[in-house]
Amino acid sequence: MTRRVFRYVPFTIEQDASAEPEYEIRCVSGDETECGARSGTYSHPAPVEEWQRRHTQETRHRRYHRHFRDYAVMRPTAGSSEPGEPARAGGGAG
Template identity: 75%
Template sequence: MTRRVFRYVPYAITQDASAEPEYEARCVSGDEVECGAESGTYSRPDPVEEWQRRHTQDTGHRRYRRDFADYAVLRPAVELAEA
């Protein structure tokens, strides 16, 4: 019989600084069919928010689906304490 010992190692989840986050929005205004216009993907939220303002001015649409994506890294908590 093989004996195994599992040791709990606490991990911290941090944003991966080597990869830029991504921000984007899509217009979901419409009663039966969504508008579907998209902002495009940016590494900062500012251009997406400006696109939303302009799209609302041009169309009167006011409902958006916003997406944020990033990469996460799990590091043993002891590594963070040593840094």
């Protein structure tokens, strides 16, 4: 996890553990027009990679554009706890 701390802004930027990240891949193989086939969006990279392997096996396409999106939260560094925000343990659901 990447964590950046700024000198004069009392926040750290953290990945929001309460929201699932999004993985998706699009096939961009093709000479004049790209294939454009999409894996669909998943919260884990594994099914995306499985789709990619299967697509390559079926079509011999080898070039893909990968998307990864997640949510980031600004966390104040002054106080260690925020009122009203439930504590979340970073466990893996699913």
